[in-house]
Amino acid sequence: MRTLRHFHQIGLLCPAERSAAGHRVYTGDDVRRLYRILALRELRLPLGEIADSLDGGDLHATIRRQLDLVERQMAGQRDLHRRLLGLAEALRTAGEPSIDQLIETMEAMMQGKHFTTEQLARFEERHRELGQGGFGEWLGQLSGLAAEAAAQAGRGTDPADPAAQELAGRWSQVVAGLAGGDRSVVSAIYGKLDAKGAEAATKGLLSTPAWDHLKRAFAVGFTPGA
Structure with a gap:
């Protein structure tokens, strides 16, 4: 419920219907939009870009930007891994x-x-x-x-x-x-x-x-x- 409330507050998922008691009612379209939101969140896309993509934006460009970011992060992790291996070997063999x-x-x-x-x-x-x-x-x-x-x-x-x-x-x-x-x-x-x-x-x-x-x-x- 907290996640749905947050999505509603930022305008990402706003069901138009309300129950007699004033509670939000999620239609089939709302549920499908929610599934799309959650799927894109699994790709670590920013919520703002998810909203733009679902509301007519260029999803391909959004995915491309995210892919470029992930590739840069992977390169950084590989570089860190190489440095750590070198340092571990230096510490293992150092005698003094x-x-x-x-x-x-x-x-x-x-x-x-x-x-x-x-x-x-x-x-x-x-x-x-x-x-x-x-x-x-x-x-x-x-x-x-x-x-x-x-x-x-x-x-x-x-x-x-x-x-x-x-x-x-x-x-x-x-x-x-x-x-x-x-x-x-x-x-x-x-x-x-x-x-x-x-x-x-x-x-x-x-x-x-x-x-x-x-x-x-x-x-x-x-x-x-x-």
Whole structure:
């Protein structure tokens, strides 16, 4: 009864007849309309689009839009499934808690709208190529370089100083190595660091002052990912 009352309130199913006591009376046409409504609701169509379709709208276009939505959702679920499988495998094979932290950091860096499905697939292939130990070693290097950049930023080292330039070069080489030399992946990583903030994007591995220092060193004369 609550569902019928709701349909009536929104104008989706409005029987014209009333009993002597004032209760709504559903005719055969009303029941057939109700069946159509319930069938379309099973397809997860919005009630507003159901009303339009039943009242002379383009049902084919409505179904097409819903199908497109479902296909996008399925693609998203497949992508999530692939990521979860990769993370589960990383956690299963990781031998040290520090490796777990680094894996989670890189997973955080590689998630979100800044990366295409193809870029994520290439990154995961690189992970498999390196193996768990090799991957952890690369990430350990990245953590050490982040600490060096934070120290230089704290000392106020000039980004044009040879020490800052040398650090920028080593940082770029490690990131490029993790990305398998794919410059588009490197660019997407850096884009996410800027968009989300270095500390949030790396779960604290790279501080905001350290990232700002590296970017200034890049701008002076070093090309990230080269």
